[in-house]
Amino acid sequence: MLNQFRQTPPRQAEAFAIYFSNPSFQALSPAFKRRPVALLCLKPRAINALSTAGIRTIGQLIDRAERGIVSLRAAGVLTRNEIISALDALSKSIRTDDIDWVAYAKHRGFVILPEKRRVHWSPQAFLEELPRVAAAVVGLEGGAKALVVLRERLLCAARNVLTLEKTGRQIGTTREFVRQLENDITGMLHEVFWPDQQLWHGAGSRRQPSDYRRWVCRRSRFQLRPEFLQPLREFAAALTSEDKRRALSPLDWERILRKVWEVRPYQLEAAENLILNLLGLRLAKRTKTMFLGAQKKINRLLAHDYPEGLSRRELATILRKKLGPMAPTMAELPALVRLDPALELFHGRYRSRAGVLSRTADRFERILRRAGKPMHFRKLATSQTLEGGRTTELAAVGKLYRDPRFVPIAKTGLWAMKAWNLDTGSITEIAAEFWRKNHWTRKSSPRPLA
DNA sequence: TAGTCGTTGGCGTGTACGGC
DNA sequence: GCCGTACACGCCAACGACTA
Known part of the structure; x- marks a missing residue:
């Protein structure tokens, strides 16, 4: 229980107390010391015990540990060991200007994700790895039911989300439980993907913000490599407050995706809903339905009626006739076509990709x-x-x-x-026709050239 | 005893759809 | 276009069973 920096051995009565001191703690900034102890990924019991003792920030924990935390109610040997282990890992992870959280996680024996290391994660590589990372986190923390909820509700295109009811039937539970599970999964993933933000509290979560102990008590025992998070951070930085406030139309979503990641919505099919969720974005339902209808119509038109393709103006005119006020405008057409992997722009004309032409x-x-x-x-x-x-x-x-x-x-x-x-x-037929048109007879036909 | 898991019931909101 | 209805969903409170 004691660490090497303590000068004198404790009295017998203090044998179950926590003493921990390390000179490297002096390098920690006051701002970091003000952050909640929950950042150290302690178990709920440890957080609760510290909270009861009035220790809520990392700075308070370091100060009190240096003086000795003698009475820690409801904390047994395991809990005290865990707190010591967290302090020890923290002391070994301090860098000149920050904490190396990957090093901290390694010292604590946490899982580091993704397994493979890369200096730079492109958006495409991030999108490819994201479902695996999310499944690893949820599978280990949440179990089989949580994995089903993750798959049916988050790791899918926004338009393909299975209803709560149907998801519940798959795992033999109620829709309400699916909702609660989904909320917990989202909260867990938020905490994993945004480790330096204020701990997440989703609406409907079992965690209540009014209760401090509940508010801070849960953090996942995972550490994501910071470089893996970079694409998501860049995306979040590019969003305006307006983007987060309003429900995005599919076209807005497509525009933002192209601008920031240079990808199209169908390219992140497997994780679209999760990404929307992690970024705090939502798609407008009514607009989405309207545009999906228009997209279906365009697909049918180009695949069956106009396989040779249509110009933007021609397409807009036909759609206006068929859909009336629900038809997309000229300005919206390019994005609508880009949104659909079955369509393409070829020499200035919109057409179905050959591979998806049905006939x-x-x-x-x-x-x-x-x-x-x-x-x-x-x-x-x-x-x-x-x-x-x-x-x-x-x-x-x-x-x-x-x-x-x-x-x-x-x-x-x-x-x-x-x-x-x-x-x-x-x-022969062409020649005969030529002769007939010129009223030539056999006698009058010209002599062939020598 | 506190925390977790899972259910039940209820209320309000948004959307789709059919009938008029 | 308006209205009623059904449905999906979000959110909440309360509860029981179980467990560490």
């Missing part, structure tokens, strides 16, 4: 228009395979014959768009 003939039309000239059916079949189709050469010919958009060029195997109005007969 083979639509793909053929796309390929031919792109080439701008007739193509052999074998090459057409190969090209559509490269773009995600599965049609064989034989089936391709059948589809080309059946679809009035395409015409064969004589018996060459070449196919063109009917809209191109090309001469598609054989050389």
